[in-house]
Amino acid sequence: xxxxxxxxxxxxxxxxxxxxxxxxxxxxxxxxxxxxxxxxxxxxxxxxxxxxxxxxxxxxxxxxxxxxxxxxxxxxxxxxxxxxxxxxxxxxxxxxxxxxxxxxxxxxxxxxxxxxxxxxxxxxxxxxxxxxxxxxxxxxxxxxxxxxxxxxxxxxxxxxxxxxxxxxxxxxxxxxxxxxxxxxxxxxxxxxxxxxxxxxxxxxxxxxxxxxxxxxxxxxxxxxxxxxxxxxxxxxxxxxxxxxxxxxxxxxxxxxxxxxxxxxxxxxxxxxxxxxxxxxxxxxxxxxxxxxxxxxxxxxxxxxxxxxxxxxxxxxxxxxxxxxxxxxxxxxxxxxxxxxxxxxxxxxxxxxxxxxxxxxxxxxxxxxxxxxxxxxxx
Amino acid sequence: xxxxxxxxxxxxxxxxxxxxxxxxxxxxxxxxxxxxxxxxxxxxxxxxxxxxxxxxxxxxxxxxxxxxxxxxxxxxxxxxxxxxxxxxxxxxxxxxxxxxxxxxxxxxxxxxxxxxxxxxxxxxxxxxxxxxxxxxxxxxxxxxxxxxxxxxxxxxxxxxxxxxxxxxxxxxxxxxxxxxxxxxxxxxxxxxxxxxxxxxxxxxxxxxxxxxxx
Numbered sequence: 001x002x003x004x005x006x007x008x009x010x011x012x013x014x015x016x017x018x019x020x021x022x023x024x025x026x027x028x029x030x031x032x033x034x035x036x037x038x039x040x041x042x043x044x045x046x047x048x049x050x051x052x053x054x055x056x057x058x059x060x061x062x063x064x065x066x067x068x069x070x071x072x073x074x075x076x077x078x079x080x081x082x083x084x085x086x087x088x089x090x091x092x093x094x095x096x097x098x099x100x101x102x103x104x105x106x107x108x109x110x111x112x113x114x115x116x117x118x119x120x121x122x123x124x125x126x127x128x129x130x131x132x133x134x135x136x137x138x139x140x141x142x143x144x145x146x147x148x149x150x151x152x153x154x155x156x157x158x159x160x161x162x163x164x165x166x167x168x169x170x171x172x173x174x175x176x177x178x179x180x181x182x183x184x185x186x187x188x189x190x191x192x193x194x195x196x197x198x199x200x201x202x203x204x205x206x207x208x209x210x211x212x213x214x215x216x217x218x219x220x221x222x223x224x225x226x227x228x229x230x231x232x233x234x235x236x237x238x239x240x241x242x243x244x245x246x247x248x249x250x251x252x253x254x255x256x257x258x259x260x261x262x263x264x265x266x267x268x269x270x271x272x273x274x275x276x277x278x279x280x281x282x283x284x285x286x287x288x289x290x291x292x293x294x295x296x297x298x299x300x301x302x303x304x305x306x307x308x309x310x311x312x313x314x315x316x317x318x319x320x321x322x323x324x325x326x327x328x329x330x331x332x333x334x335x336x337x338x339x340x341x342x343x344x345x346x347x348x349x350x351x352x353x354x355x356x357x358x359x360x361x362x363x364x365x366x367x368x369x370x371x372x373x374x375x376x377x378x
Numbered sequence: 379x380x381x382x383x384x385x386x387x388x389x390x391x392x393x394x395x396x397x398x399x400x401x402x403x404x405x406x407x408x409x410x411x412x413x414x415x416x417x418x419x420x421x422x423x424x425x426x427x428x429x430x431x432x433x434x435x436x437x438x439x440x441x442x443x444x445x446x447x448x449x450x451x452x453x454x455x456x457x458x459x460x461x462x463x464x465x466x467x468x469x470x471x472x473x474x475x476x477x478x479x480x481x482x483x484x485x486x487x488x489x490x491x492x493x494x495x496x497x498x499x500x501x502x503x504x505x506x507x508x509x510x511x512x513x514x515x516x517x518x519x520x521x522x523x524x525x526x527x528x529x530x531x532x533x534x535x536x537x538x539x540x541x542x543x544x545x546x547x548x549x550x551x552x553x554x555x556x557x558x559x560x561x562x563x564x565x566x567x568x569x570x571x572x573x574x575x576x577x578x579x580x581x582x583x584x585x586x587x588x589x590x591x592x
Contacts, residue, residue, distance in 0.1 A: 248406035369401070376409065
């Protein structure tokens with residue numbers, strides 16, 4: 001076993017040399033955390049040790065370097081993970097700069113650690129790497145073993161030899177392509193959406209619909225008992241003042257995958273409900289506007305404008321720009337007749353520049369928008 | 379530039395975050411192209427925008443999620459992972475676009491006469507002024523140091539960048555750049571089917587705007 005930290009210390013040159021030869025069809029399939037219920041009955045200090053698995057005759061053994069048999073996986077885990085390791089007696093090996101060479105019979109590579117904490121059961125933690133053609137096989141085996149293989153939300157491929165993390169399609173039932181709103185928007189759009197952009201649209205529309213408030217459901221799951229059991233009981237009372245939720249998503253795709261186009265399609269698809277939202281305005285304070293407010297850095301403002309004009313026919317997505325001196329002349333009617341209001345982060349705030357406290361800003365307009373889009377929100 | 383973008387709403391204490399959180403909307407969509415950093419306060423700022431109890435409450439982050447994650451608590455990891463799975467969609471180019479293997483080749487290009495000679499002179503002068511042949515006690519001119527270094531680097535791209543210090547008899551041409559000459563030959567061979575591709579296409583990215591007159 002190499003020490004677990006080797007990966008972090010590779011020089012860029014070595015990354016570079018090996019990346020193109022073997023890494024291109026390798027994937028990181030996600031991470032797992034397995035509580036170990038039968039640890040060796042020796043007292044251990046808090047530690048974090050590289051570990052590997054060995055397929056035994058009945059169970060899968062968990063070894064820590066050097067040569068310390070730490071424990072076993074449970075029966076279900078052993079039955080399904082064992083065969084992934086090879087023959088009886090075979091061991092898992094960590095991912096290295098070699099990847100999985102063609103003459104290597106291994107199905108998966110594991111970067112694993114045993115983690116002990118005084119207060120908790122010891123755990124085996126790690127992440128799984130495989131060739132993309134074996135992904136389904138391995139994912140199914142983990143599912144059968146009832147070990148959840150979850151995406152690493154802050155995965156950084158640079159630490160793992162530039163191996164990308166796999167992308168699983170978001171679990172969504174509604175078929176957006178069947179919907180009339182999608183068809184009419186696609187007809188107005190001069191660009192045909194790619195498959196992954198349609199998937200993103202499904203994810204976004206799903207998260208905006210009230211009847212699938214996933215974050216609410218998430219809180220009620222048993223896995224969050226650890227918070228409920230330890231927090232101040234007063235915190236568990238939702239606040240008296242009912243804040244209306246602002247349903248939505250974070251779209252964190254790589255640059256170049258079409259986040260702007262996807263967003264514009266979402267705006268086009270929801271234009272009817274945006275109009276209904278505007279007309280359902282009864283309170284009149286603050287006024288409801290059916291437009292989507294896009295807040296972006298000044299440098300990308302023109303890019304938004306270009307993409308609207310490039311992908312959509314004239315007037316398909318009526319928009320205005322709220323920035324600079326001209327913003328003083330934007331009328332209420334113009335806001336109401338636009339689907340998109342483009343503005344910059346400078347225009348947000350109570351009074352903008354304190355030297356011009358009488359200047360109008362987005363906040364001083366006192367509008368409830370149908371939707372706010374934060375570009376480069378991170 | 380990166381700093382500007384990253385500081386947009388990162389710091390939960392920053393005015394900007396507070397200002398954005400005060401805005402009223404029915405829906406919220408956050409777009410970001412940079413993967414999440416390890417700062418959980420950033421994630422907190424984004425999640426709080428959805429105004430869904432209890433995820434928008436400071437206590438759940440300050441007392442549970444952030445301390446839990448900092449010691450790698452299994453429950454905290456699970457909660458945060460599921461939270462992100464619900465609200466965040468992130469795909470990467472490599473996986474999605476199924477791009478062919480990237481091939482990187484380093485090619486050593488000789489500058490050819492008469493440029494090779496001038497190149498040696500430029501190097502010698504640089505070493506004399508700033509390198510091991512530098513006389514002790516001479517003042518160190520940092521601006522001049524970088525100016526010469528940059529000029530040598532640019533000279534390797536095209537000799538025109540050293541026009542102030544070397545003589546030139548002819549009008550400058552792209553043929554004076556050995557790199558461009560190599561590139562042109564390489565691309566010509568590629569477009570003539572040298573790689574056995576039926577309809578080859580090439581896109582060239584270059585920052586040589588000045589001498590390419592772009």
